[in-house]
Amino acid sequence: MNYWLMKSEPDVFGIDDLERVGVEPWDGVRNYQARNFMRDEMKVGDKIFFYHSNCKEPGVVGIAEVASKPYPDPTQFDPDSKYHDPKSDPDDPRWMLVDVKYKRHTKRTIPLREIKDHGDALEGLQLIKRGNRLSVMPIDKQHWDYILGMEKSWNL
DNA sequence: GCCAACGTTGGC
């Protein structure tokens, strides 16, 4: 069992949207490192922190789960999609994705601000490394448990 | 809206 964090902008597709649709193909990822995680390492049933980025209060807002094996991102072949990639060969697709399934909202938003305040316990967490821009990243089990524990504690 | 950090592109 692997643990992940996936970012999404709530203005575009937030945790409420995921709850509404239930399962969502995680399309539009155009970063090789993030793709490699989805293509090579994700397994059905892996746990995901759903993270809101680029918004008023960035942080973990929910739990999701990997719901499919990797398969080619259809938007790469769609000329009308903003994710269209004319250089991708249909016989050897460049971009792969997995389906993501809603599990639940966290009891509260666990803000990035607060996660950073626990930097000692969360040493090595990619999310709080300098200049981090990865939209899909692995999380150590111990970090997963620690952050999950924060959803119930309102004091720092 | 600003801007630092980072990935990608393309000329050479």
Add this chain to the structure above:
DNA sequence: GCCAACGTTGGC
């Protein structure tokens, strides 16, 4: 293969 230019991410 180098690296400057450019575009994007994402916190603040």
